[in-house]
Structure formats: structure tokens, C-alpha cells
Amino acid sequence: MMADDLASASLGITLHAAGPGHAEVGMTVTETMVNGHGIGHGGYVFLLADTAFACACNSHGPVTVAAGADITFVAAVHLGDVLVARATERTRYGRSGIYDVTVSRGAEVVAEFRGRSRTVR
Numbered sequence: 001m002m003a004d005d006l007a008s009a010s011l012g013i014t015l016h017a018a019g020p021g022h023a024e025v026g027m028t029v030t031e032t033m034v035n036g037h038g039i040g041h042g043g044y045v046f047l048l049a050d051t052a053f054a055c056a057c058n059s060h061g062p063v064t065v066a067a068g069a070d071i072t073f074v075a076a077v078h079l080g081d082v083l084v085a086r087a088t089e090r091t092r093y094g095r096s097g098i099y100d101v102t103v104s105r106g107a108e109v110v111a112e113f114r115g116r117s118r119t120v121r
Contacts, residue, residue: 014026029044039078
């Protein structure tokens with residue numbers, strides 16, 4: 001899936017690890033990701049978390065898409081920050097699933113994301 005994900009690749013997102021129900025991806029905040037306040041745009045943090053979520057929920061094989069997601073921004077990110085998003089499957093039931101993603105800068109949590117997935121028939 002990541003080999004065909006041009007959106008993530010164009011932002012420099014790389015897959016660090018993946019397995020059944022989990023994934024880890026990383027990205028460095030570039031100057032084009034910084035908003036008018038001089039901090040990283042939240043949309044890029046969301047996209048990083050969403051990529052980890054997509055890798056985790058598709059790790060079981062069938063094509064799975066997002067049914068919804070929420071994010072809480074805990075700390076601002078800045079130009080040059082190296083971010084890592086770690087996704088963990090919380091539960092799967094029928095064609096649906098729930099995944100939590102923590103986005104960190106080193107040991108500091110910068111965002112928490114919860115995604116809801118749906119497997120396509």
C-alpha cells in the first residue's frame with residue numbers, strides 16, 4: 001500500500017515498522033508544512049497519524065478505509081522536528097475496527113489520534 005501512496009511519499013513519510021494491527025511511520029516537518037503562526041500545520045500532523053492508521057488497519061490483508069477519525073493536538077510542532085506516529089489496533093469487530101495513534105517528537109507526545117476503520121467488501 002505504501003508503495004502506491006504518493007501523498008505520503010511526497011511529504012517524506014517513511015514506514016519504519018508494520019505488523020498485524022500496528023504500524024510506525026515518520027516524517028520531518030519541512031518549511032512548506034509550517035503555517036502562518038510559524039508552527040507546523042495540524043493538517044500535516046493529522047496526515048502523518050492517518051498514514052500510520054492506514055498501514056495498521058490494512059495490515060490484515062483486505063482493503064480497509066477510514067470511517068472517521070479524531071485528533072487532539074497536545075503540543076505544537078516546529079520546522080525540523082522529526083515526528084513518529086505509532087498506530088495500535090484496539091479492536092476489530094465484523095468489518096469495523098478502532099485504532100489509536102500516538103504522534104511523538106522524541107519522548108514528547110504531540111498528538112493523539114483515534115481512527116475508525118471499515119473493510120471494503
